[in-house]
Amino acid sequence: MRRVAGRGQAAVAVGIAGTAKNTGKTTSLRALMDECGRRGWGVCVTGIGFDGEDLDNVTRLPKPRIPCRDGVLVATALDCLGAGDAEVAVEHETGIETALGRVCVGTVRRAGFVVIAGPNKSSDLSRLLRTIRARPEPPAVILVDGAFGRIAPMGVCDGLFIATGAARNPVIGPLATETRSMVKVFDIPKVGPRTGGGDDIEVRGVASPAALHRLAETLGPGLSGRSVIVSSPTCLLASGDPPAIEEAMERISSLGGSLRVRRRPALLGVTVNPFFPVRLSEGRYETGRVDEDELLSAFRMRIGRPVWDVVAEGAAGMADAVESLASGMGGCSLEGEDGGFVE
Amino acid sequence: MGKRVILVPLDPVHDIGLKMIGRALSERGHETRLLQPDLSCEEIVGEISRYRCDYALVGRTLGYGVEEMLARLADLADAAGLRPKVKMVVGGMAIKPELAAELGYDAGFGPNTPVEEVVAYVEGRPYDPRGGVPPRSKPSLTRGYTYRFRNSEVEALLSGIVEEVVCWASGVTSPGVERARIRSRMFESRREGEGEEGLAREYERLCEPVVAESCRGAGVPKARAVTPSEKERLERRLLGRTKGETQLRHGRDKPLVFVQYGTGCPLMDVAHVEVAESWGADGVVHFDPSWAARREGLFRGLLAHEEDGSLITEENLRLVKSGLGDPTLWQVRAHRGLNTAETVVLAGECGADLTKINIAYGSLGGGTDPERLAADGVEAMRQAARYGMPFDVVTNEELCGVPAHKAFAGMLITAAVGIRLGGLPVLQPLFCRSPQVMLEGFMADNYVDFNAAKVLALRQILDAPIWPGAPIGFLTHTPDRVQASVTTALHACLASSLGVDAISISSADEAYSGGPISAASRVDTLRAVREGLRFFGRAGIEPTDRARLWASDIVEGIVSVLRDVARGGSFVGALYEGLLGSREEGAYPGRVGRGTVKKVRAG
Numbered sequence: 001m002r003r004v005a006g007r008g009q010a011a012v013a014v015g016i017a018g019t020a021k022n023t024g025k026t027t028s029l030r031a032l033m034d035e036c037g038r039r040g041w042g043v044c045v046t047g048i049g050f051d052g053e054d055l056d057n058v059t060r061l062p063k064p065r066i067p068c069r070d071g072v073l074v075a076t077a078l079d080c081l082g083a084g085d086a087e088v089a090v091e092h093e094t095g096i097e098t099a100l101g102r103v104c105v106g107t108v109r110r111a112g113f114v115v116i117a118g119p120n121k122s123s124d125l126s127r128l129l130r131t132i133r134a135r136p137e138p139p140a141v142i143l144v145d146g147a148f149g150r151i152a153p154m155g156v157c158d159g160l161f162i163a164t165g166a167a168r169n170p171v172i173g174p175l176a177t178e179t180r181s182m183v184k185v186f187d188i189p190k191v192g193p194r195t196g197g198g199d200d201i202e203v204r205g206v207a208s209p210a211a212l213h214r215l216a217e218t219l220g221p222g223l224s225g226r227s228v229i230v231s232s233p234t235c236l237l238a239s240g241d242p243p244a245i246e247e248a249m250e251r252i253s254s255l256g257g258s259l260r261v262r263r264r265p266a267l268l269g270v271t272v273n274p275f276f277p278v279r280l281s282e283g284r285y286e287t288g289r290v291d292e293d294e295l296l297s298a299f300r301m302r303i304g305r306p307v308w309d310v311v312a313e314g315a316a317g318m319a320d321a322v323e324s325l326a327s328g329m330g331g332c333s334l335e336g337e338d339g340g341f342v343e
Numbered sequence: 344m345g346k347r348v349i350l351v352p353l354d355p356v357h358d359i360g361l362k363m364i365g366r367a368l369s370e371r372g373h374e375t376r377l378l379q380p381d382l383s384c385e386e387i388v389g390e391i392s393r394y395r396c397d398y399a400l401v402g403r404t405l406g407y408g409v410e411e412m413l414a415r416l417a418d419l420a421d422a423a424g425l426r427p428k429v430k431m432v433v434g435g436m437a438i439k440p441e442l443a444a445e446l447g448y449d450a451g452f453g454p455n456t457p458v459e460e461v462v463a464y465v466e467g468r469p470y471d472p473r474g475g476v477p478p479r480s481k482p483s484l485t486r487g488y489t490y491r492f493r494n495s496e497v498e499a500l501l502s503g504i505v506e507e508v509v510c511w512a513s514g515v516t517s518p519g520v521e522r523a524r525i526r527s528r529m530f531e532s533r534r535e536g537e538g539e540e541g542l543a544r545e546y547e548r549l550c551e552p553v554v555a556e557s558c559r560g561a562g563v564p565k566a567r568a569v570t571p572s573e574k575e576r577l578e579r580r581l582l583g584r585t586k587g588e589t590q591l592r593h594g595r596d597k598p599l600v601f602v603q604y605g606t607g608c609p610l611m612d613v614a615h616v617e618v619a620e621s622w623g624a625d626g627v628v629h630f631d632p633s634w635a636a637r638r639e640g641l642f643r644g645l646l647a648h649e650e651d652g653s654l655i656t657e658e659n660l661r662l663v664k665s666g667l668g669d670p671t672l673w674q675v676r677a678h679r680g681l682n683t684a685e686t687v688v689l690a691g692e693c694g695a696d697l698t699k700i701n702i703a704y705g706s707l708g709g710g711t712d713p714e715r716l717a718a719d720g721v722e723a724m725r726q727a728a729r730y731g732m733p734f735d736v737v738t739n740e741e742l743c744g745v746p747a748h749k750a751f752a753g754m755l756i757t758a759a760v761g762i763r764l765g766g767l768p769v770l771q772p773l774f775c776r777s778p779q780v781m782l783e784g785f786m787a788d789n790y791v792d793f794n795a796a797k798v799l800a801l802r803q804i805l806d807a808p809i810w811p812g813a814p815i816g817f818l819t820h821t822p823d824r825v826q827a828s829v830t831t832a833l834h835a836c837l838a839s840s841l842g843v844d845a846i847s848i849s850s851a852d853e854a855y856s857g858g859p860i861s862a863a864s865r866v867d868t869l870r871a872v873r874e875g876l877r878f879f880g881r882a883g884i885e886p887t888d889r890a891r892l893w894a895s896d897i898v899e900g901i902v903s904v905l906r907d908v909a910r911g912g913s914f915v916g917a918l919y920e921g922l923l924g925s926r927e928e929g930a931y932p933g934r935v936g937r938g939t940v941k942k943v944r945a946g
Contacts, residue, residue: 020411049445077444082580099443099450117444121417121426147445148414152421205392205423208385231424238415238422239385 011044012326013129015144015157015265017234019179022167024273024310025146026051026064031315032143032161032322037069039319042139044132046075046118048125048154049147050100052084053115061277061285066116066145068108073139075128077101077117086112094131096124103128116145119153126156141322155234159266159325160186161318165273166290176298179270181242183305184249185233186267191260200227200260207231208239212248216255224256231262268321269306272299345372346465347396351387353403353412355380360434360456361402367458368465384416388423398465399429401448404436410446417447432464472588479588479670481696482599482625484808484844485733485767494804494898500905501759508760508914512721517940518549518639519719523684523726525549530692550640557642565634566654569610569645574662577610589623591873594880598838599672599845600872602865603814603853605630607648609659613666618862622869626672626697628813628847629663631655636680637710637935641689651860655686660693672696677723678737679709681936684722691730697769698727698734700761702914703753703923707930708740713918715936724761733767735810742817744778744929747797748900753923755901756914758807769808769844772797774834775817778929785893790819791837795886796893798841803898811838814849824851828867832875839876840883848872 016032018025029045036043045068052066068074068086078101081088087110096103100117103124108114119125125144132142144157149168154160162182169175201215207230216223230236236245249259274292277285292309299307308317350365352358358380365375378390391399401416403409413433420426433443434452443451452461463470473479492498529542547555557563591600602624604615616627632652635642645658653659660675667673674697675690677683683700690698702720706713727734736757738750751772758768774794780786785793794811801809815834820827828851838846850860851867908917917923924930 048447050441051445053441079440085576097449099440099448117441120444120447121421123427147447148411150414150418150421150447152418153447155422205425206385206388206419210385231422235422238418 011129011133011138011140011142012159012322012329013142013144013157014159014161014268014322014325015048015146015154016161016163016271017146017151017154018149019162019164019182020149020168021056022061022273022275022277023163023165024271024275025163026066027273028161028163028271028310028315028318029143029145030064030066031310032318033066033068033072035315035319036141036143036322041141042071042073042137044073044075044105044139044142045114045116045145046103046125046128046142047116047145047147048118048120048150049145050080050117051115051145051147052080052113061287065113067112068114069111070108072108073105073132074108074114074116075103075105075118075132076114078104080115080117081106083115084113086110086114088114094128096127098124105131118144120147120150122153122156125153129156140326150238151234152238155232155263155265157265158329159268159322161268161321162270163273164270165295166276166288167273170276170288170290172290172295172298176302178242179299180302180304181246182237183267183270183303184246185236185242186264188233188236188249188259188261188264190264191227191229191262199225200229202229204231205235206239207236209244209248210240212245212259213251216248216251216257219255219257221255223252226257227260228252228257229260229262233261233264236261266325267305268325269308269318270299270303271308271310271318272296273311274309345374346398347394348373348375348398348400348465349391349394349396350375350377351382351399351401352378352380353401353409354435358402361400363458364400364461367462371462371466373465384412384419387416388419388425391420391425391429392423396429399431400461401431401433402435403433410442413448414446421447432461434461481670481672484599484672484697484769484810488808489806490762490767491806492804493802493806494902496902497755497804497898497905500902500909501755503909504756504905504914505759505763507912508717508721508756509763511913511915512718514943515718515940516943517715517718517936519681519684519715519936520722522546522549522640522682523688523719523722526685526688527726530688546640551638554638554640554642557644558640563642563644563646563654565650566642566646566648569608569647573610574645577613589621589873591623591625591869591876592839593877595839595876597845598810598835598843599625600835600869601626601628601672601674601810601812601845601847602850602869603628603630603847604663605632605651605653606860607632607651607653609645609647609653609662612653612659612663615860615862615865616663616666616671618865619869620668620671622866623873624671624869626674626845627667628674628699629653629655629660629676629695631676633680633710636682639681639936641682641685655682655689657689657693660689660695664694674699674735677734679705679716680711681715681719683716683719684726687723687726687730687732687734691726691732695732698723698732699737699771700724700727700734700757701736701738701754702757703750703918704737704740706918706933707745707753707924708743710933711935712937712939713932714915714940716933717915717918718940720757721760721764724757724764724766727761728765728767731767733769733808734761735769735771735812736761737771737813738773739813740924740930741773741775741777741779743924743931745924746779746900746928747772747777747793748897749904749922749924749928751797751801751897752901752904752908755804755905756908756923758805769810770801770805771810771812772801773813773817774811774815774838774846776819777817789887790834791884792886792890793893794834794837795841795890796897798843799890799894800897800901803894804901808844810845810847811843812847814847814853816849820849820854822852822855824864824867827851827854828871831868832871835872836875836879837884839879
């Protein structure tokens, strides 16, 4: 069974970023963990929020828990270790501090539920990924669960799934349009060998749609033939709504310029969730649903990326996408135990 | 070195916490800047970036959509590359560390967080909630009391009655007395590494068959054995954790607050005790089922009982003890059945701090034969003295309808016997709306005067600790949890104002739970008591003049009862005859164990 990445190879880090609470991040994570298990891949699981609790912190609605089989590597805060019923043998403390204590890395010795609160900012997540990859036998895949609609920390992953759905917007048309805009942001080309020269404009830190519009306003035709370089698609998405970013991209393009990113995780696909919480009054919620078939067909028609409802379909497609990403990284492929893997 | 701290109020109304933190930080030499409350996330990130701060403290009360805004602010700061240098902290109502982690913050502080805790976080040092004060040690209920009588007539009357009781008891024995002594020898044998088998067989011969069989591994009625895996899971999840220290009192050392546990399951008891400790209880009381107290002998094993009340076994007690925090006082009640003396031995060996013994209540309201409980009660007090374990003397017969002065007379006789045997009794008057009170209209105007009168009366008689119970506010509670919490808190405030040593409180659903007591209801009353004691601080409640008049009436009534008992020449006889509570009043001499007391053969 393929348990570990090869010597000198990086374990592929895959995030599941949501567009809001209750869009199915943890459900997608669970499905992907199951599929990784079926395929015999060694997995490390962590997250940028607080996941695996039985009730939502805000709505008090039930939440999916995170079951872990024996041998799964877990990176979570010290205070969370006793919160699940899985037995985790802690191997080391990372020195990464969180609101729930220092992040520890350990292996599940007795299967059960875990509660995950890992590093919740880019710099700390990046540090954790380095730590995991530096292990003598790193896992094949590092799965990073998202939190709320937070996306900035996910910029340090190799690949991403977007989890969206009716909790973000129960009106399917605008939801699909917004998601298509997100895909376009992830399709912004990386800086090439000839970009980043003297004429190009580097935007450090936040590049909000308003800032990009101001840039277009100020330079006008002066943008022609120049690249506006931002750090990553996730930095763009953290600063504004996807349609507003798309609009700013089109304005720069109409002036003859182009947007580029320094680095970008591969957007591997989108998972959709028809469920949404309906707020009745302060602290009281009930559940609602949109039509699943309508949701899926609208997305598949308009997104231009694979789309899954993991509850109905499982995560085989997601795992295929991860395998494809891994094989594109350093020429390795994720294979089963019998076949070994190619270095 | 001073830190640069930016204070970000997202809410124009609830920024007082941030202002207090800002002031404390400034006083300690840190540089602070308070932003205006109506900035957008982009503007705030711009300010954080320009100010080049080390910490951004964000304050906001959670409301609809606020979590999303807080998450976006954290994300934006991350995207701007600020997070490696700037620690982001969120505080406010409904904020918990779990939510802070989820929202992307480095730390989260909820309501009632002390300013000093946030200052310590900013300064990168551990927060000491005690502010340098050493850890709480186990309090004493009896320290400082002389046990001298202040009423010479009562002293003289009790002196005669006590001599009669002690003399009578020295000439009798019972299966309960014998078991207590055997049990004591079993523990001594164990300590000396000798076998207990012979003693165990001797012990079993003094038990009912069902109990003897349980000692040999048979099942117990209405109970099942806790499995090793259940115990192991409890130990893994609950035991050995550091416990928080919540202070219920404000500006006073008294009263210590006790809660009663007894879910039936010792594992659940450990969890309930932890809840009680976490919310500030000073002590816990082991509540056992009455049917087991009416059996000859104590069961054996780690046993979960299917109804409320946790069986008294050595294994159950040791498990509960292993979950108790060091400063928590632990009382194991022994007061009312056929195992009274033996329970005291077991409690003492398992590390209990207190027990509960009363001959009068147990035999007039608890169903045990007066002669039997007198014999066993005296032995129990001898054993309690041997372990240096104080015991309270409860007066629950008031709930049956016995007037307070008669119940107090019975309590004082038991207490005086205890003192004579070298023990440390604690007086436990009820703070309750008893049948007597309802019939006489003593609480027609207020609940203060008659309860205060009881305490004043006892203080006129004896210099001993007073622990109203059990629980305070008995018969004033309703199924409404808010009402039950309020009445508990008000009785606690009265107790505090009267300067008594301890109180026992119920949970908000205890009287009307219709099933197991819930942890949430336990917290209800502890929180309510804390709020009440905070409200009054060192201020007091002023009873009316009637309290003093009623106190005099109670003392006169006690003297009158004691005269009658002394005149009769037999305490046990007085119990049967109704001098300490009659059938008409609601006191019925118990029948359990009748005829089991035997004279000790001379020589």
